[in-house]
Amino acid sequence: MQPGKLQPGEVVVDSIIRDDLNQFARMVWDTPEDISKSHPQGFEYIDLRGCLAGFEDIFGGSIEEKILVRDEYRIAAQELQTARYHRGAYVTGQPGIGKSLFLVYLLVQLLRQGCKVAVHDSSHQYYVVFTFEELVAFYPLTYKTPLATGGSMWALSDSSLEHNGAPPACFFASPKRIRLIQATSPEKQRWHEWSKQAKAECYVMDIWTAQEIANFACVRPFSFRAKPKEMTSTLLDHDVQRMVDLEKKWGGVPRILMTYLQKSDQQIENWYHHRAKVAIRKCQNMVQSIVDKSLSEGLEAPSQFYFCRPADYATSSIDRTEICATVPTHTICNILGRALQELSIAIRLEFFTALSQLSDTRQAAGFIRQALWDH
Numbered sequence: 001m002q003p004g005k006l007q008p009g010e011v012v013v014d015s016i017i018r019d020d021l022n023q024f025a026r027m028v029w030d031t032p033e034d035i036s037k038s039h040p041q042g043f044e045y046i047d048l049r050g051c052l053a054g055f056e057d058i059f060g061g062s063i064e065e066k067i068l069v070r071d072e073y074r075i076a077a078q079e080l081q082t083a084r085y086h087r088g089a090y091v092t093g094q095p096g097i098g099k100s101l102f103l104v105y106l107l108v109q110l111l112r113q114g115c116k117v118a119v120h121d122s123s124h125q126y127y128v129v130f131t132f133e134e135l136v137a138f139y140p141l142t143y144k145t146p147l148a149t150g151g152s153m154w155a156l157s158d159s160s161l162e163h164n165g166a167p168p169a170c171f172f173a174s175p176k177r178i179r180l181i182q183a184t185s186p187e188k189q190r191w192h193e194w195s196k197q198a199k200a201e202c203y204v205m206d207i208w209t210a211q212e213i214a215n216f217a218c219v220r221p222f223s224f225r226a227k228p229k230e231m232t233s234t235l236l237d238h239d240v241q242r243m244v245d246l247e248k249k250w251g252g253v254p255r256i257l258m259t260y261l262q263k264s265d266q267q268i269e270n271w272y273h274h275r276a277k278v279a280i281r282k283c284q285n286m287v288q289s290i291v292d293k294s295l296s297e298g299l300e301a302p303s304q305f306y307f308c309r310p311a312d313y314a315t316s317s318i319d320r321t322e323i324c325a326t327v328p329t330h331t332i333c334n335i336l337g338r339a340l341q342e343l344s345i346a347i348r349l350e351f352f353t354a355l356s357q358l359s360d361t362r363q364a365a366g367f368i369r370q371a372l373w374d375h
Contacts, residue, residue, distance in 0.1 A: 007134060009143040011126050013057075020054030021128065021136040027051070028111045029132065035108060036069075043215045044069040046108060058121050058128050059100055059158055066219045070098070070212055072205055073105045079320065080106070080181055080203060088180035088200035090191040092293060092323065094207050094308040096255030099183035102205065103156045106181065110154050118147065118155045118178075127155075152177045159184040159191070186308055186323060188294040202293070204310040204323045208252035210244055216254055217243040251307055251328030272304075272332065276339035279305040280347065284354035287361060290325040305332055311360065327355075327364035337371025348372075 006012070027034045037047050046067040048055055055063040080089055091099055103119070110117050111130055120127040120141075129137045129146050139146055147153060155178050180198065184190045194200070208216070217240040239261070246257045250268070260268050279286070286306050289295050295303065311322035327333055340348050355365035 007137045009139055009145060011138050011140050013138050017054045017057045020051040024051040025130055025135050028108055041218055045219050058119050067101045067104055068216050068219050069105060073102050077106050077109050085201050087198050089203045090182040090184050090195050091203045091205055092184050092186045093205035094253055095185050096253040097207055099205060100158050103158055103183050107156060116153045118153060121158045155180045157182045186293040186295045202321045204320050206310055206313060207307055210247050213243050213247040213252055214240050249329055249331040272335045276335050280339055280351050283351050287325040287354055293323055324360035326360055333364055333367040334371045337368045340372045
């Protein structure tokens with residue numbers, strides 16, 4: 001495609017966005033080392049500096065300059081290319097773990113394999129098509145011709161919580177030659193209808209490990225204690241350790257942990273103590289909503305007490321097609337145990353019954369019961 005020349009049916013977009021995405025596509029194909037880089041600490045990350053504006057546009061502003069390549073991303077990218085997911089998948093999990101960022105990683109991998117890929121973010125009325133011949137083209141959602149020609153295609157759709165996201169463009173799921181991968185919060189209205197019609201499978205992504213949180217802090221240093229020119233390795237190392245300490249207490253969700261960086265430990269604990277009784281009363285509803293993949297924004301605060309994880313996550317037979325609820329850390333278990341002291345026996349019974357019904361939450365129930373007795 002000649003630079004600046006529109007394809008039939010294309011929409012006009014900002015030239016900066018078009019240039020950024022064309023530059024990204026060229027780097028993936030011609031100089032992949034400019035996109036995928038190795039950090040001195042021994043992990044891989046995707047560097048989008050120089051083409052960030054384009055990604056902020058098609059992914060609604062939720063994209064970082066540097067994206068840590070998690071093992072979860074590698075596993076998911078391999079699994080989603082198997083026959084099990086030939087009808088597509090909705091990728092879900094705990095809010096704030098980087099499902100949108102996974103789509104960027106998957107896009108890079110698919111383009112390297114020579115695949116034709118369409119990308120749609122639920123905040124836009126157009127989708128973007130990446131092909132080796134044409135680089136990048138932008139089409140309105142009503143224009144289906146590019147999706148019905150040129151053989152098989154992947155479609156990546158971001159319906160994440162930040163965008164107040166809707167389900168993916170409906171016609172993405174209709175042609176059998178299109179493998180649609182949707183990143184979504186576990187909110188039923190976003191994934192249920194299209195996946196039911198397309199017979200697409202669920203893929204549950206797990207929360208972050210302590211090592212991944214440390215790597216994330218290395219890639220995206222956050223020192224709020226000094227101006228950029230005054231930052232030193234000591235300050236950045238301190239931020240890495242701070243993130244690891246926060247993960248141990250509050251669980252491996254980067255979006256949550258980043259909001260805690262400028263708060264003291266006491267401020268964070270007070271936040272949990274003030275909301276623990278609400279989380280206890282909503283336990284049964286919350287746990288069932290997680291298992292049913294039907295969370296709602298009204299349950300946002302309790303979702304910091306109860307996390308979504310793949311079923312049987314602690315075993316070798318992890319099930320990525322089912323989701324389970326868990327209380328992520330001993331610290332949160334202790335806070336819930338202390339809060340239970342001030343609640344009635346009936347509420348305690350209802351709470352422990354809800355946790356004991358599912359194998360993945362029984363262990364947490366034991367920790368919380370012990371905390372209740374200890375206090």
